[in-house]
Amino acid sequence: MKEQADSSHVSGGYLVARPVAREGTFWDASLVPATLWTASDCLASVAPDTWALEWVHMEEAERLTEAEDFDLPRDRVPELISWATSRFDQDFGWPNVFLTLAAAREFCARFVPGDSDAAILGLALAREDADDFLQRCTPGEREGAPGVYQCLMRRQEPEAGGQLLGSEVLGFDHGSFHSSLCNALERDFAAKFGARPNAQGLYDDHSLARQCAAHVDRGEVGAEPCVWRAWALTRYAR
Template sequence: MSSYFGGYYLIHLRKFDFGRLKDKFVYTCSDCINDSLFGSWSLSWTTKGKDELVSVSNDFKISEQTITEINTWADKNFNDKKVGWINVFSDLDAVKEYRNRFFPHVNDLKVLTIYFPDSEVNDIMQTFMPKGTNGALGIWQNLSLKISETDDINEVLIGYDLIGIESGGEFHSLHCHDIADDLSNKFGVTFNKYGLIQERADWGRITEYMNDEENGFEPVPWYVCKVKMRLDT
């Protein structure tokens, strides 16, 4: 089955503070769980991420001058469609430049790439079609280019995530609900050292389960995505 590029994410891993994964790491791009080093706070024209900006400034020791430089960089690259709303990069060189220019002092950052199987793309494109004056979400914008996954020696598959995408572009991970054991019991999936589903599975049945609001998950559309980690950043 073909898979298509959904975006790059610059992630700082945080240890879980609850559930079966307490004190462990999960390599998810969800900023419910990990820190995204590119966020709404990176753009000068939004007030959405101001609280997050305070946290990022304190946690990663970046100055007001650096924030101003980040804003200038992000605004330009947003207009050039090399970054998108929200948290997502569309261009690998842009990820590398952003990371090396603004966070060279942070050693444990990961660049993760997500890909969506062909079976999910049409639904995402229809569900998140831009309406009125609203701009396109970064994931939607990337998928609209239909960039097929390739065999890149600098990118290694680390597993599969189940993500619930909000209308604003943020997304949840299956781990927001601490349901790894539940999915293992119901569908026979296994989780690897990255905290992700190890192997291909019956995604149709699993996403149907996640999308049934009676099961208690966020009432947003849930999808499977393939997660890869860059080795050259």
């Protein structure tokens, strides 16, 4: 694997996520590895999320359940909520994206257990895709800007020091991501483009991943009607 996405990419922020286990027969076991990485919170456990914001209406028991699903200590949840709320729109953006690598690392150092399998995943979009993406995803007059949108607007390169895992075909939907895996499109990509996921469940050839994303974005496969692009995922040490 390459060291990381290069200067041809624009940072879309950083997630703290756990790996996902392949279960059942929904995904093709000949294509999808037993354990994979994804930026989609439809599939992966990501922290913190909206449950960590004080002003989001949610019962305390629900917040604790969400934290426990990520193996976060119950007794640290009030402190975590205070931290995430105070840093919202400064270091932490809607719904679950850190605007800087430093903020993601600070969160991990303070709240994520040392033996956790969670990792920091950097998101990056090819520069030639960024302007069109930003235009199509411009927030409405009464809408706030999601964290990914805020990061892309800065036009900053991904932070150095990470390991590129591959590219994922993701659909952007009001701040969150759907993955092509949410729609079991790995068979379709393999048949039409010869694209096969690597050991991380991602695609090594970014240009091929872009072809797959354009195919989904045209609405020909019945996936969620959102903006589909190929995103480079880079893993960083916590």
